Structure formats: structure tokens, C-alpha cells
Amino acid sequence: MRDIINVPIRMCVSCRQKAAQNTLIRLQCVDGALYSYRGEGRSFYLCQTCVGDVKKMRRSLARVCRSNATEILLNRLKEIIVDE
Numbered sequence: 001m002r003d004i005i006n007v008p009i010r011m012c013v014s015c016r017q018k019a020a021q022n023t024l025i026r027l028q029c030v031d032g033a034l035y036s037y038r039g040e041g042r043s044f045y046l047c048q049t050c051v052g053d054v055k056k057m058r059r060s061l062a063r064v065c066r067s068n069a070t071e072i073l074l075n076r077l078k079e080i081i082v083d084e
Contacts, residue, residue, distance in 0.1 A: 014050035014060035025051065027080065029065035034076040036084065051081060 008021040024045040026037040037043045061073040
């Protein structure tokens with residue numbers, strides 16, 4: 001018998017690399033504001049490598065959250081990461 005353990009795989013919205021779900025940070029944008037995933041609605045994943053790259057994060061957060069307030073989104077992302 002095969003002993004295969006199914007690990008959920010998700011993709012980072014910034015670098016498009018696939019990784020195990022438990023290694024990624026799950027976030028969501030609600031009305032242009034960034035939150036840690038609250039259990040309902042659409043969400044997205046970021047890898048630890050991309051979180052450290054400010055230039056990449058500006059583009060990714062602006063695209064995903066459909067907002068031009070990238071500095072506010074970056075500051076909120078830093079707060080979320082510190083809280084976790």
C-alpha cells in the first residue's frame with residue numbers, strides 16, 4: 001500500500017512559487033484594508049521570502065487589494081506579521 005500524506009499546496013501571489021499551506025502567510029483584503037484571514041471571504045497567500053522584499057510587496061499588495069495606498073498596506077502587513 002502507498003502511504004501518501006496529502007499536504008495542501010498553495011501559491012504565493014507575489015512570486016508564484018508553490019509551497020505547503022502551513023508555510024505561507026494567509027491574508028485577505030476587505031474594502032482596501034489588509035487583515036489576517038478571518039475565516040470567510042477570499043484570501044491570498046504570501047511566502048516568508050516575499051514578505052521581506054518591499055519592492056515586490058508594493059506591487060503584489062496593490063494588485064491583490066486593488067488599492068494604490070501601498071504604504072498603508074505595507075505598514076499593516078508589518079503589524080500583522082509582528083502579531084503572529
